Amino acid sequence: MRLVSLLDRRTFLLATGALALAACGSDSDGNASSGQLVDGAPDGGFILARRFSTEVLVPGTVRLPFSLANAQQILSDGPAELHGRIENADGKIVVADITARLRRVNEGLVYWDFHPDLTDVGVYTLYIDGGDADGGAFQINDPSIVNVPYPSIALSPFDTPTTDDSRGVDPICTRLDGQCPFHSMTLTEALATGKPVAYIIGTPAHCEIGSCAPGLEFLIAASKRLGDRIVAVHAEVYTDDSAVTPTPAVDQYQLSFEPVLFLTDGAGVVQARFDALWDQSELDEALAAIVPT
Numbered sequence: 267m268r269l270v271s272l273l274d275r276r277t278f279l280l281a282t283g284a285l286a287l288a289a290c291g292s293d294s295d296g297n298a299s300s301g302q303l304v305d306g307a308p309d310g311g312f313i314l315a316r317r318f319s320t321e322v323l324v325p326g327t328v329r330l331p332f333s334l335a336n337a338q339q340i341l342s343d344g345p346a347e348l349h350g351r352i353e354n355a356d357g358k359i360v361v362a363d364i365t366a367r368l369r370r371v372n373e374g375l376v377y378w379d380f381h382p383d384l385t386d387v388g389v390y391t392l393y394i395d396g397g398d399a400d401g402g403a404f405q406i407n408d409p410s411i412v413n414v415p416y417p418s419i420a421l422s423p424f425d426t427p428t429t430d431d432s433r434g435v436d437p438i439c440t441r442l443d444g445q446c447p448f449h450s451m452t453l454t455e456a457l458a459t460g461k462p463v464a465y466i467i468g469t470p471a472h473c474e475i476g477s478c479a480p481g482l483e484f485l486i487a488a489s490k491r492l493g494d495r496i497v498a499v500h501a502e503v504y505t506d507d508s509a510v511t512p513t514p515a516v517d518q519y520q521l522s523f524e525p526v527l528f529l530t531d532g533a534g535v536v537q538a539r540f541d542a543l544w545d546q547s548e549l550d551e552a553l554a555a556i557v558p559t
Contacts, residue, residue: 308336314392314402315340317377318541319523322414323406325387330380331543332366332392332402341376344368348378350394353401360384364392369545371480379548413520417536421465421528423454424518426501435505435513440471446482447489448500456497457534462556464489464496467515468525469503477543478525484546485527488553495557529556 317331332348334341346368352361366378380392387408393401415421427438429449439445448466456463466485468478482500489498501515503524516524527540529552538552 310337311398312336312341312394312396313398313400314394316402316404317543318404320404321407321522322412322416322541323404324409324412324416325385325406326417327381327383328406329538329540330366330382330392330402330404331369331377331541332380333375333377342374344376344378348380348394350380350392350397352382352384352390352392354386355389360390369548371477371543371545375476375480375543377543377545414526414539415519415528415536416539419536420534421453421457421463421530421536422518423457424515425452425454426499426515427513428452433514435502437507438502439500440469440502440507441482442470442479446486446500448485448498451497451499453499453501456499457530459497460532461494462496462532462553463528463530463534464498464553465501465528465530466498466525467501467503467519467521468527469509471507472504472509473524475542481525481527481540481544484544484549487546488549492553492557496553529553531556 313335315333315335317333318329334344348366348368350364351359352364354360361382361384364380364382366380368376368378370376384390384406387406389403389405391401391403409416425433427433427435427449428451429438429445432438437445438449453463453465456465464485466482468481470479470482473479485498489496502513503516505511505513512521519526523542525542527544527549528536529538529540531537537556540549540552
């Protein structure tokens with residue numbers, strides 16, 4: 267399932283192209299291609315490639331992961347930080363100075379995550395130093411039309427497939443190295459424990475943008491480190507390996523993208539949501555703010 271946008275056609279094609287080319291944005295040696303970042307921006311500036319669906323952002327602190335591209339491809343490396351500003355649809359600067367860190371999902375997939383506070387519904391554009399004139403457009407939506415749970419609201423209980431009851435999903439986990447350890451209880455049961463919950467919906471074996479498998483592995487590593495201070499649950503995207511029919515877990519939130527990871531507090535209220543991709547460092551930072559020490 268590809269990310270969907272309601273923005274202009276050029277920006278939409280760029281976003282979906284970024285996702286499709288995620289695994290193809292590097293030389294054989296893994297370095298950025300066609301214009302080294304250390305030597306400055308290519309002619310016309312770097313292109314910002316969205317790594318998120320703009321249909322599910324609501325007012326508040328929003329997470330905006332972007333990759334960099336040139337005219338040919340997505341780049342697989344870049345500066346430690348990006349700096350920029352955000353303007354609204356009227357061209358007014360609403361965030362004068364914003365910074366994002368480089369995050370590395372794997373050797374071929376990197377991104378920078380911005381976290382601005384935006385209180386009004388509307389269309390915005392992020393412009394970065396060294397970027398092209400178009401910037402990266404996105405929108406903030408009225409919460410009443412967003413079905414995917416977002417920070418500050420309770421995650422609704424749902425009976426996800428388990429090892430004891432697959433609920434018509436086979437396999438219940440397509441992890442490449444064997445079934446992950448997050449199928450011993452349903453999401454309903456996890457939310458009833460009173461502990462922080464990490465709920466991931468994604469399909470490692472069939473993920474179109476190549477971020478589901480590493481995203482799950484990052485959560486497995488975090489879960490091992492945190493032990494019984496957190497409960498994690500995984501749900502697949504498709505009912506079987508034909509990768510055609512979405513599972514009820516996808517239908518529950520009318521998801522148009524994958525993977526997605528929800529992090530809740532002990533009361534089941536969403537504290538953070540990761541859309542499309544994340545790395546170990548960003549996940550660990552979010553968990554540190556939620557899970558008691």
